[in-house]
Amino acid sequence: MSRHNKKNEPSRRGFIRNSLIGGFAALVGRSASAKTDAIAPLSVPSWSKELGSGTVNEPYGKPSVFEKHVVRRFLPWMFPTRQAAASFTPLQDFHGIITPNGLFFERHHAGVPKIDPAEHKLVIHGMVDKPLMFTVDDLKRFPCVNRVHFIECAGNGVLEQRSAQLNLLQFTHGLISSAEWTGVPLKLLLNEAGVRKGAKWLLAEGADAAGLARSFPLDKALDDALVVYAQNGEMLRAEQGYPMRLLLPGWEGIANVKWLRRIEVGERPWEMREETATYTDLLPSGKARQYTFIQEAKSVITTPCPEYPVLNKGQQVIRGLAWSGEGKVKRVDVSFDGGRNWQQARLTGPQLDKSLTRFEIDWFWNGQEALLQSRVVDETGYVQPSLKELRALRGVNSMYHNNSIQTWLLHPSGEVENVQIG
Numbered sequence: 006m007s008r009h010n011k012k013n014e015p016s017r018r019g020f021i022r023n024s025l026i027g028g029f030a031a032l033v034g035r036s037a038s039a040k041t042d043a044i045a046p047l048s049v050p051s052w053s054k055e056l057g058s059g060t061v062n063e064p065y066g067k068p069s070v071f072e073k074h075v076v077r078r079f080l081p082w083m084f085p086t087r088q089a090a091a092s093f094t095p096l097q098d099f100h101g102i103i104t105p106n107g108l109f110f111e112r113h114h115a116g117v118p119k120i121d122p123a124e125h126k127l128v129i130h131g132m133v134d135k136p137l138m139f140t141v142d143d144l145k146r147f148p149c150v151n152r153v154h155f156i157e158c159a160g161n162g163v164l165e166q167r168s169a170q171l172n173l174l175q176f177t178h179g180l181i182s183s184a185e186w187t188g189v190p191l192k193l194l195l196n197e198a199g200v201r202k203g204a205k206w207l208l209a210e211g212a213d214a215a216g217l218a219r220s221f222p223l224d225k226a227l228d229d230a231l232v233v234y235a236q237n238g239e240m241l242r243a244e245q246g247y248p249m250r251l252l253l254p255g256w257e258g259i260a261n262v263k264w265l266r267r268i269e270v271g272e273r274p275w276e277m278r279e280e281t282a283t284y285t286d287l288l289p290s291g292k293a294r295q296y297t298f299i300q301e302a303k304s305v306i307t308t309p310c311p312e313y314p315v316l317n318k319g320q321q322v323i324r325g326l327a328w329s330g331e332g333k334v335k336r337v338d339v340s341f342d343g344g345r346n347w348q349q350a351r352l353t354g355p356q357l358d359k360s361l362t363r364f365e366i367d368w369f370w371n372g373q374e375a376l377l378q379s380r381v382v383d384e385t386g387y388v389q390p391s392l393k394e395l396r397a398l399r400g401v402n403s404m405y406h407n408n409s410i411q412t413w414l415l416h417p418s419g420e421v422e423n424v425q426i427g
């Protein structure tokens with residue numbers, strides 16, 4: 006029998022609502038699970054006394070009505086319009102390693118185009134023996150692969166580079182999502198076209214009004230790049246690039262061109278807008294790093310977090326997510342004293358290549374203030390940097406690729422606050 010009492014739910018949701026409208030009053034309800042009352046005989050609830058709704062009540066099923074608070078969110082002040090904007094996935098309510106399609110974070114530069122798959126085509130041209138054109142049905146006739154990979158926007162944590170800004174996990178880390186993708190290895194398509202000698206770079210262009218285009222090296226195309234058409238068992242969502250998208254596993258979100266319509270093969274990068282004016286990292290020297298494709302290893306504690314405070318002293322399970330754009334997660338350590346001491350966490354569930362990985366650690370909380378951190382090490386031996394280490398490398402004007410260690414300040418009240426230390 007569950008020891009969790011439904012009575013806690015309203016106060017929890019109230020807490021979320023209050024946090025979202027800016028208030029940060031301590032509304033942490035003490036959980037009834039702390040009580041040691043004898044368990045009452047199990048009563049028969051109203052829903053056990055009547056027939057439930059029938060099949061196909063909802064032809065395309067939705068989450069339980071009690072999960073309405075689990076939604077993507079948007080910060081209106083952050084972007085000029087809804088079309089040139091991002092929405093954040095609710096990491097605080099996320100389980101496992103696959104983001105439900107309706108909760109996948111979004112980043113669009115000119116909105117979501119409504120593409121008729123019967124009319125959409127992908128062209129491969131440039132330094133090839135035989136330029137080719139593919140419809141979605143053509144792609145489906147190629148041998149396919151199914152792979153689980155995350156996509157993270159290079160701007161995830163962009164506002165946190167200088168100081169702690171956003172006091173919710175959804176906004177500090179919610180520009181990452183993950184799916185099982187189905188598609189065709191790009192190298193198969195390139196083999197069909199026949200890449201000419203001397204070719205080194207490719208350009209991928211989207212069919213949205215932004216005509217978003219990015220250059221990427223041929224090596225990646227011949228390694229693990231995919232042209233995907235399905236996401237978690239169904240065709241791509243319009244927001245994720247329906248009907249086809251370039252997937253460059255582990256590489257910054259912007260390189261994963263949605264609504265893919267053209268791949269040009271050439272000798273050098275094209276220096277497009279989104280790889281010169283934006284998505285470059287300004288260094289203290291005044292020079293900018295360009296084509297920094299890889300999303301280096303990063304992790305964050307998701308339980309507890311500002312949205313879900315700690316309800317009781319005593320035994321806790323601390324949980325989180327770790328990932329690396331260079332391969333598999335090897336280990337995750339957790340600190341409860343701001344990085345002075347570290348303990349190794351358990352990795353729960355699959356540890357896949359360039360994929361979200363879950364970790365957990367047991368902890369006894371004595372009710373005192375604590376500084377919670379997680380730090381991932383990936384299979385290449387790369388260690389997630391502290392904010393201080395990242396700033397030493399990149400200064401404070403670099404906006405993208407903030408993969409630094411997150412600190413949550415746990416107050417004696419149980420509230421969790423986004424802070425920066427050292």
Ligand SMILES: Nc1nc2c(c(=O)[nH]1)N[C@H]1C(S)=C(S)[C@@H](COP(=O)(O)O)O[C@H]1N2
Binds near residue numbers: 158159213260262264
């Ligand atoms: N054609 C096109 N592709 C695009 C974009 C876009 O605006 N247009 N946004 C890019 C950016 S910046 C990111 S972070 C990812 C976001 O992918 P998602 O919306 O599926 O989460 O798509 C990338 N691919």
Ligand SMILES: [Mo]
Binds near residue numbers: 112157158259
């Ligand atoms: Mo992005």
